[in-house]
Amino acid sequence: MIKIENVNKYFYKGEDRELHALKNINLSIEKGEYSIEKGEYSLLTGPSGCGKTTLLNVIGALDSFDSGKIYFEDRELGALSEDEKTTIRLNEIGFVFQAYNLVPVLNVEENIGFIMRLRGFPDSEIRERVKEVAAILEIDTKLRSLPSTLSGGQQQRVAVARAVAAKPKIILADEPTANLDSKNSKALMDMMRSLNVTENISIVFASHDKDVLESVDRVIKLNDGEIIES
Amino acid sequence: MYKLILKLAFDNAFLRLSRTMLVIIMIAVSMSMMLSIQGLYDGMTLSMIEKTKRSDSGEISIYAKGYRLSKTITNSIKNVSKIKKVLEAKPEIDALAIRIKADGLSATARKSSFSTMIGIDLKEEEHFGTFSEFLKEGEVTFSKRGVLLGSELAKTLKVKIGSKVIFSAQDSDGEINAMALKVRGIMQTSNISLDASAMYIDKKVLQEFLGIPKDAAMQIAIRTKSKTLENSLVAEYRTLEVKSFLSLYPIIKQMEDMMVIFNSITFFIVMLVVFIGIMGVMYVSILDRIREFGIMRSIGLSYKLIRLQIFLEALFLGLSGYIIGAILGYAALSYLKHVGLDLSAFADGMESYGMSKVIYGDIKLSYFTSTLLAIIGASLLSVLPPLRKIKTMNTIEVTKVET
Structure with missing residues (x-):
């Protein structure tokens, strides 16, 4: 599904403080490669500053890269315009961020259905799907609540539900448990795994959380912008 | 979405x-x-x-050719009654005022000023521009050789209601005539030139005083909402001068x-x-x-x-x-x-x-x-x-x- 070939990325290129953030990254994230029956469930890990978030952003068409090629299915990301990348992010990728990042003026139901609505799903389908996902993530009693009235764990579950609801091909989750206590982290990871199995969605985490490390099928270790184990 | x-x-x-x-x-x-x-x-x-418009020009005014350059009583519109009949038959004309005007000198025992005597028909002026609304003091009447004075002129002459004013002007024979009038009312039209110089008296009295024919007048003012009337009057009265409000008052x-x-x-x-x-x-x-x-x-x-x-x-x-x-x-x-x-x-x-x-x-x-x-x-x-x-x-x- 995603193929990365010799990708390099620099920060502050040409300046004294130039940083080679990603070094000759070669990686393949294929549905069913690590499990025949479900999507990939992988973790990008490594010490702080090793490049895991940068790699996740590059994979998610959020960030650019300086050399190499990234294929999202048959499309080469480097050759796409900003609008085309936005369309890929909207239609094919789900994002879960460390800080939940919900829309404060929308209630839980509207936040979960946000991407589906942007993609033009019919109202009835959105309502049904929101209820279904909310039930899996155990937030179905909070559908009318505003994000500000929810706990951190509940907000992160809403963020996951938003990413999952529109059935993306892949979910990229950057430190999804960083703001949660261990109980909520465990509960969230159990739910993510359940979605990975029931919804057949590939999920790639960037994290150095032990709970995440223990639950994934594949661990990709990075150090100083290089993959040292895959 | x-x-x-x-x-x-x-x-x-x-x-x-x-x-x-x-x-x-x-x-x-x-x-x-x-x-x-x-x-x-x-x-x-x-x-x-x-x-x-109410106190003077209306939307359109008709004058004899040359009157506006030389305001003498010989430059008057002739056959006014005939013109009036034609104009009154036009549905787009709301009101008419036919005025006689003569420049002269107004004086009291101590003060004098240039002034314009305007002979009007009160009933006609009331219909034309609710003339009585301009009254500042006194009453709107010409009884007992009454005259209505513009407010600034009254100030210049230092006259009050009941004061006597002498108006002198040249008649149609070229003779200087004078008449004594009693101030019955002071009018404030907010029309600067009228307030500074106008003296209103009965049209017939002024006609007699000036010795001009009954069928003559200096101004025919017209009230209308029509935008095209001016052009049609210009074409109709080529021997007269037909002027719109804005051309009379460019300021x-x-x-x-x-x-x-x-x-x-x-x-x-x-x-x-x-x-x-x-x-x-x-x-x-x-x-x-x-x-x-x-x-x-x-x-x-x-x-x-x-x-x-x-x-x-x-x-x-x-x-x-x-x-x-x-x-x-x-x-x-x-x-x-x-x-x-x-x-x-x-x-x-x-x-x-x-x-x-x-x-x-x-x-x-x-x-x-x-x-x-x-x-x-x-x-x-x-x-x-x-x-x-x-x-x-x-x-x-x-x-x-x-x-």
């Missing part, structure tokens, strides 16, 4: 209620004040125009133009206030929510939809201010139209410029439509700088969590 964007825009516009209310009130107050000023300017100009046209300039300047200042107000609020609001926009871009919301949301937010602010401002402005204009603004304290100065003590406002639909369009324009333009901020933002940087 557009329903969602509309909801986001509306909810975000009113998210920080106190900040939003402040800018809405600012727009509403400045807009209502602007409407009031516009209404007053226009009311003032309209009042001057209307009074000038009023200049004043009207000046009021348009004043109104435009006020309008521009208010729109600048609206523009800066909305831009300030939207800029702060966007900076507050820059991370939210970053997230939206990350999860696939296109810049076009974010721009639409921001435009709608600014429109909600502008239109809310407009609605309240229009209500306040309408209330203020209604008050000014019916009660007026009493400027008695400055009345003397104002009257000498042909203005009234009480200024009445005017209400035009165009005030509200032009302001609506300008507020929509200002609202949309005001978000361009904040939108630039969103367009150039680095989504990764703005969504990054500070640790």
Whole structure:
């Protein structure tokens, strides 16, 4: 599904403080490669500053890269315009961020259905799907609540539900448990795994959380912008 | 999808209620004040125009050729009764006033002044321009050789009601004649030249005094709403001079133009206030929510939809201010139209410029439509700088969590 070939990325290129953030990254994230029956469930890990978030952003068409090629299915990301990348992010990728990042003026139901609505799903389908996902993530009693009235764990579950609801091909989750206590982290990871199995969605985490490390099928270790184990 | 964007825009516009209310009130107050000023300017100009038409020219005036250059009694319109009959038969003519005029000298025992004696028919003038409304003191009557004096002329001659005035002028035989008249009323038309020199007496008395034929007159003033009448009268009366109000009083046209300039300047200042107000609020609001926009871009919301949301937010602010401002402005204009603004304290100065003590406002639909369009324009333009901020933002940087 995603193929990365010799990708390099620099920060502050040409300046004294130039940083080679990603070094000759070669990686393949294929549905069913690590499990025949479900999507990939992988973790990008490594010490702080090793490049895991940068790699996740590059994979998610959020960030650019300086050399190499990234294929999202048959499309080469480097050759796409900003609008085309936005369309890929909207239609094919789900994002879960460390800080939940919900829309404060929308209630839980509207936040979960946000991407589906942007993609033009019919109202009835959105309502049904929101209820279904909310039930899996155990937030179905909070559908009318505003994000500000929810706990951190509940907000992160809403963020996951938003990413999952529109059935993306892949979910990229950057430190999804960083703001949660261990109980909520465990509960969230159990739910993510359940979605990975029931919804057949590939999920790639960037994290150095032990709970995440223990639950994934594949661990990709990075150090100083290089993959040292895959 | 557009329903969602509309909801986001509306909810975000009113998210920080106190900040939003402040800018809405600012727009509403400045807009209502602007409407009031516009209404007053226009009311003032309209009042001057209307009074000038009522007291003198009407919309069109007919003179004998050459009369306006040489105002002698020999330059009069002949066959007035025949012309009157033809004009009265025209449905587009609302009223007529046929006047005899003679320049001369008015004098008391101690003072004298140049003046214009105007022979009028009170009934005709009442129908033409509600002449009695110009009465400042005394009564509107010509009984017992009565005369009505312009207010400034009365001041110059230092006369009161009941005072005697001698008017002398040249008659049709070239002889200087004089007659003694008793001041019955003082008229204030707000028409500067009339107030400074006019003496009104009965038309027949003046005809006799000047020795001119009964069928002669110096001016036929016409009231009409027709825009085409002037051209048809020009064609019909080639031997006479047919003049429109604006060609007789070009200075009023200049004043009207000046009021348009004043109104435009006020309008521009208010729109600048609206523009800066909305831009300030939207800029702060966007900076507050820059991370939210970053997230939206990350999860696939296109810049076009974010721009639409921001435009709608600014429109909600502008239109809310407009609605309240229009209500306040309408209330203020209604008050000014019916009660007026009493400027008695400055009345003397104002009257000498042909203005009234009480200024009445005017209400035009165009005030509200032009302001609506300008507020929509200002609202949309005001978000361009904040939108630039969103367009150039680095989504990764703005969504990054500070640790």
